[in-house]
Amino acid sequence: MASQLHLTMKEPIIFRRDDCLSHEQAMYWKDLLYRTVKIGTEIEFALPKGVKRDFMDPLTEVLQPSRDLNNLGRYGILDIIHEHCGVEIQVIGRQPYYPALIEQYRAILDPLLERRVRARATCGLHYHTLPIGLSEPVPEIVLANVWNLTRRYAPHLRYLTSAGNSLESLCRRRNYTSHLEMVRHTPGVYSMREIQQLLSDSKRVPEHQNFLNLEHVTFTGDGAVQDFHLEFRFPDADLAPTSIVAKTFLFLALLLKAVEISQYGVIHVGQVQEWRRKVELLDMLSNNDGNLATSDTSAVTPEVLDELRAGCRELLEL
Secondary structure (H helix, E strand, O other): OOOEEEOOOOOOEEEOOOOOOOHHHHHHHHHHHHHHOEEEEEEEEEOOOOOOHHHHHHHHHHHOOOOOOOOOOOOOEEEEEEEOOEEEEEEOOOOOOHHHHHHHHHHHHHHHHHOOOEOOOOOEEEEEEEOOOOOOOEOHHHHHHHHHHHHHOHHHHHHHOOOOOOOOOOOEOHHHOEOOOHHHOOOOOOOHHHHHHHHHHOOOOOHHHEOEEOOOOEEOOOOOEEEOOOEEOOOEOOOOHHHHHHHHHHHHHHHHHHHHHOOOOEEOOOOHHHHHHHHHHHHHHOOOOOOOOEOOOOOOOHHHHHHHHHHHHHHHHO
């Protein structure tokens, strides 16, 4: 990793590796992942006020979960389960076609909104990459770039996917989407298999509650990614079809950008002072210091918002 390559736009540092993809390999993997990977969601919501557990049976009857990842069913729902915040709907996902996704999420969410379900701060919206039908392992460098892209833009992604209704409580609390381990582990030092093990061994953060959860990933003997199942846990609860679908394409774009960067090496999170500032921003946005189930984001000033928005623009222009 001694040599470095600078991209022209925002000049992020790219650390060269011996396992970089050729241009032809990158085009192959971008096309293959675009065609095969589905972005599934876990939509969490609180029950309507005054409604107890008898809500589940009629909801299951209306939404007809298939309970089979290979069977989309009527609404593309895998299952409906009880969650700590109320109810979780597990959506299988489908090929990335905007009109079909909008139609699907409207069909799912309209009956819920008619029943006055609520997106509360105790609820989250988790996005899963589901490599259904992908029959060959993904190069490890692609996962390394997804990991470091997420780390590099973590405060900006957290801000983009926040759902709080006041500047003092922009995000839900850190407990269920912690960045504390993610910021510590770099693919410049560890393999992705080793990072997964470090997350699993952590005493501070339960494995499944990491900002970017790798617990479902499996590896081949030589370190390639056999099951490319990632979970982006950080978005706040959302019951708006347009917003949910937009974030679906955001995470798909992040995956495809990781493949593209893998022609050159692994993207760096930033110089020392820049990285320390990003961790500070994460701590401002995501902590356990707010009321009820929220983070205390009172340190986020208008100037900090401008800083976060600038990072969002950099991410979207990368």
